[in-house]
Amino acid sequence: MTMRSLLNQPKTNLIFYKTDEEIELLRDACLLVCKVLTHVGANLKPGMKGSQLDREAEELIRDHGATPAFKGYIGAGSETAFPSTLCISLNEAVVHGIPSDEIAFKDGDIVSVDCGVLLNGYHGDAAYTFAIGDVDEATMELLRVTKTSLYKGIEQAVHGKRIGDIGFAIQNYTERAFGYSVVRELVGHGVGKSLHEDPEVPNYGKRGNGVLMREGLVIAIEPMINLGKKDVMQGKDGWTIVSSDKKPSAHYEHTVAVRKHHADILSDHDPIEAAIAMNSELKTVEAKEEIGVFAA
Ligand code: MG
Numbered sequence: 001m002t003m004r005s006l007l008n009q010p011k012t013n014l015i016f017y018k019t020d021e022e023i024e025l026l027r028d029a030c031l032l033v034c035k036v037l038t039h040v041g042a043n044l045k046p047g048m049k050g051s052q053l054d055r056e057a058e059e060l061i062r063d064h065g066a067t068p069a070f071k072g073y074i075g076a077g078s079e080t081a082f083p084s085t086l087c088i089s090l091n092e093a094v095v096h097g098i099p100s101d102e103i104a105f106k107d108g109d110i111v112s113v114d115c116g117v118l119l120n121g122y123h124g125d126a127a128y129t130f131a132i133g134d135v136d137e138a139t140m141e142l143l144r145v146t147k148t149s150l151y152k153g154i155e156q157a158v159h160g161k162r163i164g165d166i167g168f169a170i171q172n173y174t175e176r177a178f179g180y181s182v183v184r185e186l187v188g189h190g191v192g193k194s195l196h197e198d199p200e201v202p203n204y205g206k207r208g209n210g211v212l213m214r215e216g217l218v219i220a221i222e223p224m225i226n227l228g229k230k231d232v233m234q235g236k237d238g239w240t241i242v243s244s245d246k247k248p249s250a251h252y253e254h255t256v257a258v259r260k261h262h263a264d265i266l267s268d269h270d271p272i273e274a275a276i277a278m279n280s281e282l283k284t285v286e287a288k289e290e291i292g293v294f295a296a
């Protein structure tokens with residue numbers, strides 16, 4: 001995810017449209033990210049620490065001839081490089097959590113895991129929020145709605161629509177229908193040779209506003225939705241973003257290529273969810289409804 005006002009990133013407004021060959025390279029990178037998240041889904045359990053998952057993720061990525069994209073990342077305005085392969089954000093942490101060597105996961109936690117890789121010159125980016133054990137029903141509903149909102153956004157990622165259509169769809173669903181809050185300071189982004197390219201992809205907005213999407217645009221769509229109020233703050237470690245009211249926050253992300261008549265999802269949550277279904281320590285996050293036809 002890209003930081004917005006918190007880091008005051010310079011705007012370049014340079015959009016790179018991808019060829020079909022480039023889109024397949026991006027898909028390869030995204031599928032490696034999903035392999036890592038599938039490993040997380042298969043192994044995550046109470047008592048485990050984030051640092052262990054992080055080590056295993058880095059090994060898996062390097063075994064595939066790729067590089068972790070977040071490790072060493074220096075965002076505009078940040079003073080320290082991100083130290084890890086995964087962002088692991090627990091409960092009230094929205095995103096950018098640093099995997100911990102001290103705090104163990106516990107029953108009832110929600111764990112957002114975000115991963116980025118660089119493979120053959122192109123980036124992949126995807127995220128999933130996992131539910132460990134006995135997560136309370138209000139938080140489970142936040143996860144279900146946030147996951148569903150991701151697909152509501154993706155449905156709009158079609159040639160001829162505008163970036164604001166994506167944000168509107170996500171905001172309208174999560175805020176208007178369910179009373180949750182869209183985080184404003186962090187947004188989705190273009191993906192390509194750089195991890196974060198233009199355009200920004202906010203999870204809020206007005207229908208028919210913003211950049212016109214054309215075939216070949218590749219963007220990460222990643223709703224970050226708070227159970228309580230929208231306000232967030234940065235933790236003492238200089239990275240972790242937490243909800244100001246300390247209520248839970250959820251995050252799901254796909255990288256998507258804009259096609260003429262449909263959105264082409266380059267990442268894949270299916271293997272992650274198959275691993276969750278086999279892991280008795282985790283609770284399944286069901287979609288609220290099936291949305292859109294994403295096949296060609
Ligand atoms: Mg992202």
Ligand code: MG
Nearest residue numbers: 001114125126
């Ligand atoms: Mg991500």
